[in-house]
Each structure stands twice: as structure tokens, then as C-alpha cells.
Amino acid sequence: MIQTNEGTLGQSVNLLQAIDKILDKGIVVAGDIKIKLVDVELLSLQVRLVVCSIDKAEQIGLDFWNRDWQGTLITSKPGDKIPAKAGA
Numbered sequence: 001m002i003q004t005n006e007g008t009l010g011q012s013v014n015l016l017q018a019i020d021k022i023l024d025k026g027i028v029v030a031g032d033i034k035i036k037l038v039d040v041e042l043l044s045l046q047v048r049l050v051v052c053s054i055d056k057a058e059q060i061g062l063d064f065w066n067r068d069w070q071g072t073l074i075t076s077k078p079g080d081k082i083p084a085k086a087g088a
Contacts, residue, residue, distance in 0.1 A: 026050065
């Protein structure tokens with residue numbers, strides 16, 4: 001006699017469906033944390049978290065993976081030859 005745990009299988013499918021929906025639609029979590037002592041702000045944190053697929057991120061205008069730390073668009077791809085600088 002073979003026994004299966006349908007509850008665990010059903011929960012796994014539901015979890016996968018939930019993850020798929022989150023990646024497809026996207027989810028945003030935002031919050032602010034401020035620590036004050038006698039009306040003097042000691043610490044202020046602003047948290048913004050976006051969870052979505054790369055396709056969805058591109059649709060909403062997020063493309064930080066295509067830019068360097070200064071925000072300049074990266075046009076070369078890995079493996080491309082870097083041209084020599086003029087005058088070098």
C-alpha cells in the first residue's frame with residue numbers, strides 16, 4: 001500500500017503559485033524608521049523593497065543592473081573587447 005501526503009503536495013503547489021503571482025505582478029514593501037531622543041533625530045531609515053521578475057521590473061522602469069554605480073548606462077556586454085583610450 002502506497003501512502004501519499006496530499007496536504008504537503010497541495011501546500012507546495014500553493015506556494016509555487018503564490019511565488020509565481022508575486023513575480024508576475026510584483027510587490028512593494030515600504031517603511032520608515034526614525035529614532036528620536038528629546039526631539040533630536042538620531043537615526044532615520046527609509047526602506048523600499050521591490051520583489052518582481054526582471055521583465056516586470058523593466059516594464060516599470062527599473063534597470064539598475066544595466067547601469068554602473070554612478071548611474072551611467074552600460075552598453076558593453078561581458079566578453080566584449082574594451083577599446084583603448086585615446087592618447088594612451
